[in-house]
Every structure is written in C-alpha cells, then in structure tokens.
Amino acid sequence: xxxxxxxxxxxxxxxxxxxxMNCSYKTSINNxxxxxxxxxxGLVHLILIRSNEREKHSGRLRVTLDTSKxxxxxxxxxxxxxxxxxxxxxxxxxxxxxxxxxxxxxxxxVLP
Amino acid sequence: xxxxxxxxxxxxCKSGTSxxxxxxxxxxxxxxMFWYRQFPxxxxxxxxTSNEGSKATYEQGVEKDxxxxxxASLTLSTLTVTSAHPEDSSFYICSAILTSGFPxxxxxxxxxxxxxxxx
Numbered sequence: 754x755x756x757x758x759x760x761x762x763x764x765x766x767x768x769x770x771x772x773x774m775n776c777s778y779k780t781s782i783n784n785x786x787x788x789x790x791x792x793x794x795g796l797v798h799l800i801l802i803r804s805n806e807r808e809k810h811s812g813r814l815r816v817t818l819d820t821s822k823x824x825x826x827x828x829x830x831x832x833x834x835x836x837x838x839x840x841x842x843x844x845x846x847x848x849x850x851x852x853x854x855x856x857x858x859x860x861x862x863v864l865p
Numbered sequence: 866x867x868x869x870x871x872x873x874x875x876x877x878c879k880s881g882t883s884x885x886x887x888x889x890x891x892x893x894x895x896x897x898m899f900w901y902r903q904f905p906x907x908x909x910x911x912x913x914t915s916n917e918g919s920k921a922t923y924e925q926g927v928e929k930d931x932x933x934x935x936x937a938s939l940t941l942s943t944l945t946v947t948s949a950h951p952e953d954s955s956f957y958i959c960s961a962i963l964t965s966g967f968p969x970x971x972x973x974x975x976x977x978x979x980x981x982x983x984x
Contacts, residue, residue, distance in 0.1 A: 788975075795958060795977035796909075841908060851897060851962050853973060855909045 757842055757856030765862040772829040774859040776842030777822075783845045785818055786853070787827050790839045799827075799840075804847075834865045867893055869961050871976035878949055879984055886944045886979045888959030894939035895961035899973065900932075903956040915942045949983040956980055 757778040766772055776785070787799040802809045802818045802825070809816045815828040829836055839860050843853040868891040878884050888898055896917045901909040913934050914922045921934035931953075933945040942961075946953055960973040 793956070793978075793980070796975040798972070798975070801972065843909075851973065852899065852911060852914060853960075854911070855901075858908050860906075 757844060757854065759840075759842060759856040759859045761859060762857070763860045763862070765864065766832055768832060768834055768863055768865050770832055772832050772836070772861055772863070774827045774840050774842075774861070776825045776827070776856050778825075778842075778844045778854075778856070779823065780844075781847040782820070783847055783849070785816075785825050786843045786845070787814075787816060787825075788841045788843060790841065790858075792839075796841070829861075832861075832863045834863050837861060837863045867963055867974045869959065869974045869976040871957075871959060871979050873979060874977065875980045875982075877982045877984060880950055881948055883945055883947045884949055884981060886946070886957055886959075886981070888942045888944070888961070888976050890940045890961040890963075890974070893961075893963050895963065896939060897962045898936060898942040899960045899962075900934060900942075900944050901958045901960070903958060903978075905956075909958060912944075946981065949981070951983045954981055954983045 757776050759776050782804055784801050784803045786801045788796040790796050800811045800816050802816050813830045818825045839858045841858045842856040870889045872887045898915040900912045902912050903909045911924050912927045915934045915936040917936045917939050923929045931947055936942040956978050958978045960975045
C-alpha cells in the first residue's frame with residue numbers, strides 16, 4: 754500500500770530557481786530513495802539515503818532525512834527545463850525484503 | 866551495468882485475452898524481482914514479489930489467479946494478465962535487485978515499463 758505522502762502535489766517554477774519537495778512516511782525504514790519519472794516512462798534512480806544518514810548530496814540534488822519526524826526533502830538547485838518530471842520518494846521499510854513503498858509524487862514543471 | 870528491460874513496451878489487446886509481459890535483467894542476476902502497477906497520474910503500487918524458483922508473494926487485493934507471475938531463471942520474470950479487462954489497462958513496471966557485484970548490491974533497478982491497453 755502507498756505509505757508516503759508528498760507535497761506539494763504539483764510545483765511550477767522558473768528555470769534557475771530551486772525546487773523543494775517533501776516526503777513523509779509512517780513506519781521505520783532502512784533507507785529512503787528518490788526517483789524521477791518522465792511522462793509515460795520508467796523510473797530513474799536519483800539518490801538513496803540510509804536511515805542513519807541525515808543529509809546527502811549528488812550534483813544539484815540535496816536530500817535530507819529526519820527519522821524522528823519521518824520526513825525527507827529533495828532540493829534541486831538551479832533548476833533546468835529538463836528537470837520537468839514527476840518525482841517520487843520511496844521507502845524501504847525495516848525488516849522488508851527490499852520492497853519499496855512509493856509516495857504519491859510531486860509533478861515538477863520548470864518553465865524556460 | 867545493471868540494466869533491466871521489459872518487453873513489450875506497449876501492447877493493445879482485446880478484452881478476454883491474456884497478455885504476457887517479460888522483465889529481464891540484462892547484465893546481472895536477480896533472485897528477486899518486483900512487479901508494480903501505475904495508473905495515470907498516480908504513484909506505483911507494488912503488486913507482487915517474484916523470487917526465482919518459488920511462488921510469487923502477492924500484495925493484498927491483487928488476484929494471483931489473474932496476474933500470473935513466473936520467475937523461472939535468475940534473469941527473467943514474466944507477468945501474465947489473464948482474461949484482461951479494460952480496468953486492467955495500466956502501466957506495468959518491474960524492478961530487479963542486484964544480488965551481488967557491481968555497482969550497488971541490494972538496490973532496485975527498474976525496467977522502462979509496459980503500457981497495457983485493453984479494448
């Protein structure tokens with residue numbers, strides 16, 4: 754079942770601005786992952802943050818994890834039109850057989 | 866490395882027929898594969914966990930007799946939608962776990978998805 758909620762559901766920004774998406778989840782986790790999906794296409798893995806990590810960077814991406822609040826955020830800096838996509842967080846619950854539970858997703862539109 | 870393919874990418878079938886979707890790990894072995902379903906503008910919902918050489922584990926609410934899963938080898942899992950109906954029209958995505966080796970064992974790698982349309 755869908756565990757996470759993401760907000761906002763939709764976000765529209767100008768090229769060059771930063772985009773922040775938030776994810777909340779309900780149970781304890783091994784890790785939390787962020788994925789991107791272009792319309793009608795498969796998923797692209799962006800970044801994985803483990804439960805004992807608080808922040809992780811990858812290029813223009815910055816992910817934070819607060820296990821006490823059961824929440825995570827994804828920041829995309831200096832956004833580009835090519836960043837337009839749906840972004841999903843996914844959690845691997847503690848004790849699971851690597852199953853992922855996906856959040857509801859944020860549709861990001863970056864206007865040129 | 867760690868590429869997962871799906872075939873076909875798109876399929877249109879008539880109501881009442883069966884459709885088979887293949888998921889292959891191209892350059893690694895995967896003891897576990899997962900099948901997800903995604904309706905338009907919605908998130909991915911896990912349907913079942915497929916383990917090589919054993920029966921699949923289905924999520925609550927997923928009919929195992931309707932969605933037949935076979936994981937006959939370490940590189941291939943198939944999902945057969947039997948007696949398809951228009952409400953089965955969806956985007957079906959598989960993923961595979963890299964059991965060992967490069968680049969990051971334990972992470973899931975997703976296929977590109979299969980768009981099923983039942984008329």
